Amino acid sequence: MEATKAVNFHRKDALVVSTSSALREWSQVSERRDLDVDLSDCMDRAPAVGLGLALAQPDEKILVLDCDSTLRTNLGGLATIGESNPANLVHFVFDDVSAVSTSGVPIRETDRLDLVQMAKSSGYAKTYEFDKLEEFLIGLEDIMRQTGPVFVRVKVFRDGVQLPFPERTMAQGWAEVRSKLAPAEEEVGE
Secondary structure, three states, X not given: OHHHHHHHHHOOOOEEEEEHHXXXXXXXXXXXXXXXEXXXXXXXXXXXXXXXXXXXXXXXXXXXXXXXXXXHOOOHHHHHHHHHOOOOEEEEEEEEOOOEOOOOOEOOOHHHOOHHHHHHHHOOOEEEEEOOHHHHHHHHHHHHHOOOOEEEEEEEOOOOOOOOOOOOOHHHXXXXXXXXXHHHHHXXXX
16 A cells, blocks of 8 residues: 555656556555556556557556466567557556455465566566555656666555455556546647
8 A cells, every 4th residue: 555655656747557456555644546548457458558659658657566376377479568668658567465366365485476677688678666654655766767668666565454356347447547647639630
């Protein structure tokens, strides 16, 4: 929760795509829900949706709030982002060191996969890794200024309390974001 609060503090007008446990926490702290895309029905697609938004909105900062378990189900997304080279994308992965899935099921041997090295070798411009909240808080301002794509692995520990998913549907969230972006799209066309 503290990591998502820090991202919210630094987000400004960034579009945020969130999924899985990150979505549960993000929906509780986000102060700009009109700029949030909640992926509750296609959790492993957050990097792809974030990439699509980054390419479609090159002047907007795009933040992807992902989880280690959902990223593992679609690791090819890292290569696609690296190849596409979106300068405005920051991909946060909240890596649960308690090693449980979104539904609380234990996952064994998850510490063998080096997500940061995979992002580097996939072509991300910058990569970061944090295992202490204080270091993440200090580094976040610099991260948000970097030219992307940027990959940030944040080791988190969940206390077992599972927050609910947001009540709004994925379609409702998309509609809010589209209506927020519509004035900017109309100005470009004029």
